[in-house]
Amino acid sequence: MRLTASSKWIGRKWRPRLATVVVAILILVMALPLVGLFFFRLYENQLIRQTEAELIAQGAAIAAIYAQDVRDAGIPTEKLGAPMPRASADASRSVDPDPPYRPIEPQLDLASDTVLPTRPAAMPAIIDPAFAAIGARLSGILDATQQTTLAGFRLLDPTGVVIAGRGEVGQSLGGVEEVREALAGRYASALRLRIPDQPAPPLYSVSRGTKVRVFVALPVAVAGQVAGVVYVSRTPNNIVKHLYGERGKVTLAAIAILGGTLLIGLVFLRTVSRPIYALIDRTQRIAAGDRQAIKPLDHHGTYEMAELSAAFLDMAEKLQARSDSIQTFATHVSHELKSPLTAIQGAAELLRDSGSAMDEAERRRFSNNIVTDAGRLNLLVRRLLDLARAENLAPSGESTSIGAVLALLPVDNRLAVRLEAGGEIGLRISAENAAIVLANLIDNSARHGATQVLVTAANTAGKATILVSDDGAGISPSNRARIFEPFFTTRRDSGGTGMGLGIVLALLKAHDGMIRPVDSERGTRFEIILPTA
Structure with a gap:
């Protein structure tokens, strides 16, 4: 099996393609609403809160009617229950330091509340005739309300005995946890299993709400004491059934999510995936020797x-x-x-x-x-x-001056070298390398008939500009563009190798410098630019 260069470097280990990763991420994004819906029970919990709020509203209306009947019946206070806590005292008192509104907010939470077992059965008890008469008058109201709201109502006297409600009149629910809280004057609610020892239907098995029932116990306050409890319960709406009822909105939401996901995928494809594949193709063409492939991409994306x-x-x-x-x-x-x-x-x-x-x-x-x-x-x-x-030289960080460099050069009997200005300017190059640069330029001048070399330096904006001029034969216009080419020389017969200026250029480039020939009335003049120390 022949391995390409790319496979040699990346190995044969399987790696997912970019498109595969993007598709997986987009699928995960689309699944997030369902994850929140079924695993975190966000929507299901909202249905339970909604059910509790409705039961509170229905129970409060029944409690107001019941409290008025207790007052009208003239039941003595010794037959009433525990005193109401200060925050829940009867608002009909002449002096009321509490605010006029005391809303009860839903408290149940599937994520944190424990689902209790099914409600304990009612126990036999003796019913007070005065409360029994009130319960009998309110039974018709409870039945009519239950037919509309589908909630189960139980009206309890101050001892927890059922005085109105189907099937359990005359029996006590005082042992039920939430009822005990209400008899003490505090609002209570609970989640309980709806049907014991019976598996949930397969279609609704993903929804915990179908297996629970919401119970709400509201204390009824009369003259600052508990006059009874309105005990209400109902199974919350099933999530699947509720979503089916909202199928139009759910369909629009699904279309919006799918459309948004596809739009994200399209944007990612145009801005990331397509340019990457184009760059890979361009890389392979360049590796195959196609010089025409060295050009910008048609579409960069980002x-x-x-x-x-x-x-x-x-x-x-x-x-x-x-x-x-x-x-x-x-x-x-x-x-x-x-x-x-x-x-x-x-x-x-x-x-x-x-x-x-x-x-x-x-x-x-x-x-x-x-x-x-x-x-x-x-x-x-x-x-x-x-x-x-010179071409592989790493800058040493040393510095020197032109005056110090000229002092290192051996005396050349062929011509005179004179420093005119700038000898004290510091150069970010070692004295040895700077000496090689000047020595090659001076030798080049001597080979072309020069009798003297003038060196001038100036400091401009952190750069040293050095002019090296001679009075030799100069450079012909036809050779001006080739003088830095390796092996190009017009003095081969006299021992020239054509590599001196190439070495000078490489040394200066290694120190972030440059060199170029400039016009001169006589001879040759080179301009050297180097960073200052």
């Missing part, structure tokens, strides 16, 4: 993708230029080395084959040719090493 694409294409251009440079450099090197090697080989073969037939003058001439060409090879190799070091 700022970060545009930056990534620009950085990648810039890297590809630099690598391509580097590859071309290496190829050209290799061609030049092979050409430069081939000429002296051929000459050495030819001279050596002549010396070997001629034997004693060659006179001493000829033998010396061929020997000198061998030595000269070997010396040229040695010089080329050394200059190649110097160029390689």
Whole structure:
């Protein structure tokens, strides 16, 4: 099995595609409402709160009617129950420090409240005739209300005995937890199992609400005492049934969620996925040698993708230029080395084959040719090493001045070097590397007939500008654009290698500097720019 370059680097381990990850995320986003609906019971809990609020409202109306009947019956206070807590005292008193409104908020919560067992059965008890008469008068009201609201009503006297309500009149519910709280004057509610030992229907098994019943116990206050309890219960609306009743709105919500999810997927596809795949394709084409692929993408999508694409294409251009440079450099090197090697080989073969037939003058001439060409090879190799070091040089952080650099240079008998200005300006380059730069420029001037070199420096906005001028033959317009090319020289016969200016350029680039030829009335002038220390 042939492995591509990409598979070699990333390995054969399975990894999901970007489209797969995006689809999975979008499906999860669409599922979040259902997760909240069925697992966190947010909507179901709201139905229970709604049921409790409705029972409170119905119970409060019945409690007001019952309290009025107790007052009208003139039942003495000793037959009433426990005193009401201060916050729940009867509002009919002449002096009432409490506020006029005392709303009861729903309290039940599926997430935190314990679902109690089914309600305990009522116990036999003795009913007070006075309360029994009130219960008999209110039974018709409770039955009519239950037919409409489907809630179960039980009206209890101050001892917890049922005085109105189907099937349990004359029996006590005082032992029920929420009823005990109400008999003490405090509102109470509870969640209880609706049907014992019976599994929920399969269709509704996801909804806990179908298995519970909401119980609400409201104390009835008369003259600051508990006159009885309105005990109301009802099964909350089933979540599936409720959603079916709201199917039109649910359908619109589902369409909105699906449409929003598809829109998110489309935006992600256009802004992230498509540019990534286009960049992958462009990478593969560039790796295959397609130079036409080194161009900006048609669609970037996002700022970060545009930056990534620009950085990648810039890297590809630099690598391509580097590859071309290496190829050209290799061609030049092979050409430069081939000429002296051929000459050495030819001279050596002549010396070997001629034997004693060659006179001493000829033998010396061929020997000198061998030595000269070997010396040229040695010089080329050394200059190649110097160029390689310059191109891979890491700045040392050292600094120097032009005056100190000129002091390091050996005296050149061929021409005079004079510093005109700026000798004290600090340069962010080591003295050794700066000396190599100036030495190559001075040697170049001497080879082109110069008798003096003038050096001038100035500091401008954190940059040192150095002008190196001579009075030599100058650079012809046709050669001006090629002087920094490796191996380009017009003095090959006199030992020039054409690598001096290439070494200068590489050293300056390594120190964030630059060099360029500038116009001059006479000779050659180079402008060097370097960061100041």
